[in-house]
Amino acid sequence: MDPVKANTVTNKVKVRKKRYRSEAKKDMISGYLYIAPFFIIFAIIGLYPVLFSIYLGFQKWNGLSPMTFAGLDNFKVVLTDPLFWKSVYNTIVMGIMGTAPQLVFGIIFAYLLNLAFLKFKNFFRVTIFMPYITSMVAVALIFSVLFSDHESSLVNYVLSLAGLDPVNWGSSEWGTKIAISIMVFWRWVGYNTIIYLAGIQSIPNDLYEAATIDGANKFQQLRFITMPMLKPFIVLTVFTSTVGALQLFSEPTVFLGTSAFTRDEAMTIVMYLYRDAFKLQSFGTASATAIILLVLISVFAAINVFLTSGIGRKRRGGQ
């Protein structure tokens, strides 16, 4: 697969027309050659695994002995497992608590960071964005210490100052979810802020000038220019946040440490899948879970994108 070689296989062509034709052919060959590396890699480690996963979802397999056809048994096992539904519930609850506030605060931060009079813009931008640069494992470890079960953990101490009882952040139903959601919020809010900021900055200034001439105040400008123009960016972040939230894995796994796969307070769908596959060697049910996850992601992403792209329309209709 040497592109240079392919291109130097040229014949000296004298007629102009012929030359163009051979030029086009050469380009076509180059085109295929140049995209080939990606598609070869994609076929082997992208497409084949996905197809095999779907096949595996209908097989019973422990990774060693031969597979046996299982029909829909794997799906039945997963869908009747209370732990699976607990993981779905956990994923959705943490998804909503961790990502929905991000989008709201992301827009607020972006709006403020774009204000003309604001000084130290880059300082604020960099600090809000900094958590995103930190690896998820590092963030999870820092938060596992900030939010630990100890009465003396920093967060519990702050709570005690407010006269509240310490919370078991590492082992209680809501403690784990709240701590992990705060962590997800903290790490990702800067990312969404940056995207909204780019969106706000892409709005042409003359729209605001025209609105000012027409006598629209700042709030009206925010509502009738900024928000509608920002909509594609909101749809984009809602989509990526929905997909990301349903794939939550590293944060709870590292945050919970040794109890990650033995307790269920913060077990997510991907953790459930991982546990089936690599702790219990039940690859058939794990693959079935992966397929169910794909369906869930598609459905939730579609619903959320539909809802967000409908916001502006509804509002306009209600005027």
Added chain:
Amino acid sequence: MNNLEKARKLSVGKLLIYVFLSLTALLSLFPFYWMFVMATSPSSAYNSIPPTITPGNLLVENFKKVLNQIDFFHSMWNSFVICAVVTLVVLFISSLAGFAFAKFAFRGKNILFAAILLTMIIPPQLGLIPQYFLISKAGLLDTLPGVMVLFFLNPLGIFLMRQYISESVPDELIEAAKLDGCSNFRIYRSIILPIILPAFATLGIIVFTAAWGEFLWQFTVLRDPENYTIQVALAQLSNTRNVDFGMIMSGVFWATVPLLVVFLLFNRLFISSITDGSVK
């Protein structure tokens, strides 16, 4: 309302905005500061009430404990090797394919490009199990190449490169080179590559940081501590029987600082890479 009153009201609003943003900045920075506090304090500091909030003097001692627990430098090196190789390979594959999609006419081009965009929405977990067996069949389980291979697949890279090349490389330039007898690969090497260097910086940052922070795949493939990347090694720190928070935070601190320094030096590039990578 007279002007003076208006100005005063406005400056109160401004002040509130500054206070709000400063509080936000404080909350963003505090976990980093506190990581440093814990990384320099004895583990007993953790049990003191009220909690310690000023740095201690155990910066080196705590790090020595980390070195007893995990092979820190080797893990950092492993991560670096993985990310460097992955970045170079992805830059090469993406720019080549991006060039083809931007400047050549060939049958099926639009369908193939749409297929690439579609692959971006496949959740990585869907292929995890077969990928694991594929890597293990190829004898790459528990090796660095085994980790790298998966990261070579990067549809976003092609998308960005196509965009950049079609915007910044004029067709006339390519036509002229062709008239001079340049082969297509020569055009890629001598004309396209120098022009797209800024896009390489953007994509390089995206690819490198994503590979650096990825956890699920590294955690699945790597078993022998000898081959651990820094993420997997760090995750082991809290899996010990007697949890020593000073030691854990010291490991996190030393693993995070290099990345933060690079980020602070090139923060504009980092931030613009996010918008280039998702908004365009």
